Amino acid sequence: MVKFQGVDYFDIQSLLNEEETLVRDTVREFTDDHIIPIIEKHNRAGTFPVELVPKMADLGMFGSTLPAKYGCAEMNNVAYGLVMQELERGDSGIRSFASVQSALVMYPIYTFGSDAHKDFWLPKLASGKAIGCFGLTEPDYGSNPAGMITRAEEKGIVIS
Amino acid sequence: MWITNGTLADVAVVWAKLNGVIHGFLVEKGRKGFTAPEMTGKHSLRASVTSELIFQDCEIPKENMLPKTDGLKAPLMCLNQARYGIAWGAVGSAMACYDAALGYAKSRIQFGKPIASFQLIQEKLVHMLTEITKGQLLTLRLGRMKDKGELRFQQVSMAKRNNVHHALEIARTAREILGANGILDEYPVMRHMANLESVKTYEGTHEMHTLIVGEDITGIPAYV
Numbered sequence A: 001m002v003k004f005q006g007v008d009y010f011d012i013q014s015l016l017n018e019e020e021t022l023v024r025d026t027v028r029e030f031t032d033d034h035i036i037p038i039i040e041k042h043n044r045a046g047t048f049p050v051e052l053v054p055k056m057a058d059l060g061m062f063g064s065t066l067p068a069k070y071g072c073a074e075m076n077n078v079a080y081g082l083v084m085q086e087l088e089r090g091d092s093g094i095r096s097f098a099s100v101q102s103a104l105v106m107y108p109i110y111t112f113g114s115d116a117h118k119d120f121w122l123p124k125l126a127s128g129k130a131i132g133c134f135g136l137t138e139p140d141y142g143s144n145p146a147g148m149i150t151r152a153e154e155k156g157i158v159i160s
Numbered sequence B: 001m002w003i004t005n006g007t008l009a010d011v012a013v014v015w016a017k018l019n020g021v022i023h024g025f026l027v028e029k030g031r032k033g034f035t036a037p038e039m040t041g042k043h044s045l046r047a048s049v050t051s052e053l054i055f056q057d058c059e060i061p062k063e064n065m066l067p068k069t070d071g072l073k074a075p076l077m078c079l080n081q082a083r084y085g086i087a088w089g090a091v092g093s094a095m096a097c098y099d100a101a102l103g104y105a106k107s108r109i110q111f112g113k114p115i116a117s118f119q120l121i122q123e124k125l126v127h128m129l130t131e132i133t134k135g136q137l138l139t140l141r142l143g144r145m146k147d148k149g150e151l152r153f154q155q156v157s158m159a160k161r162n163n164v165h166h167a168l169e170i171a172r173t174a175r176e177i178l179g180a181n182g183i184l185d186e187y188p189v190m191r192h193m194a195n196l197e198s199v200k201t202y203e204g205t206h207e208m209h210t211l212i213v214g215e216d217i218t219g220i221p222a223y224v
């Protein structure tokens, strides 16, 4: 198969620094080698290729902009954006996995969590040993999440 | 409902009202009263797990509340992070579709010539490449502003709205260029097209982003 050469009509490449270019090229190769060969099979079967998770973790694709002390890659936001771009060149579903893990699980734990939450969960999530999800949308509240019905009560905490 | 990775997840960041105020809670897999069955029947994002999270008197320790969450702003900040990535991701889908369409147009012969030699096909390819280039410039600028801490969420909305809209249009145009072959999974185009239908809706629909930018430029909220 011919490797993807990129689409860059305005030489945007020249606006990227060395680290950003390296990240882009690494993820581009990952997409060629590991996503494209298997994606149609998974798309037909309706399955997520879980075997990609450790490889994605090794390349720093989870919580990419968060601090190294949690096992994260501490990239800048342009490099993180390039990760998303190159993953989605393979498949939006694989990019969605990384988006949720990074932006909707690790980011809130890092931003709103206690030190104990961060110390416990972030290294596990960065290494792909734990997977996270983000539950905001409800059947009757999509675009208008302020109306959510899900509620917590204090006794311990009960969610229903 | 509609929760990506729900069934796979070891931990769920769940948003719920406590005394009327929205807070975030960490709910681990296996807690009594919490299940996450997978949703089926999707025509889009088929290689991604989408689930329903069901809570029935699920008890968690008090420490599982994310202490710095207080109201809708916290989950919206998360969505803003995700949308930023989606604005970039959509460009990736569009690049894959353009690349497939360009290669195909140069090799497919009709009327004795490659279809790339017809003006109507060239117009389609030029339009695709122009929109990709604009999307790339938008995301790069977005990233540089975010790195400087200057980025406003309304700008993220504009970029998500624009890039996903054009990626979907590019996927559809690529499908046209591939003719009947465009509907086969031998080519990536139809998969990207179907995926982008979800991407256009999740993390704030195209319409909601229109309203966000609309409010920003007019000062008038038009949500209700």
Ligand SMILES: Cc1cc2nc3c(=O)[nH]c(=O)nc-3n(C[C@H](O)[C@H](O)[C@H](O)COP(=O)(O)OP(=O)(O)OC[C@H]3O[C@@H](n4cnc5c(N)ncnc54)[C@H](O)[C@@H]3O)c2cc1C
Binding pocket: A100, A134, A135, A136, A137, A139, A141, A142, A143, A144, B001, B002, B003, B004, B005, B044, B045, B050, B198, B201, B202, B203, B204, B205, B206, B207, B208, B222, B223, B224
């Ligand atoms: C594959 C997939 C994965 C998802 N993953 C997640 C996830 O991980 N976590 C999560 O919490 N959610 C997730 N979602 C849910 C997603 O965020 C919602 O679907 C989205 O917010 C829209 O909500 P809705 O589908 O209920 O549509 P609705 O809110 O019912 O909207 C229906 C239509 O009405 C329009 N509309 C609504 N209000 C207005 C208005 N005021 N003015 C004009 N038009 C309006 C909308 O733009 C849309 O076109 C996912 C969805 C999909 C498809």
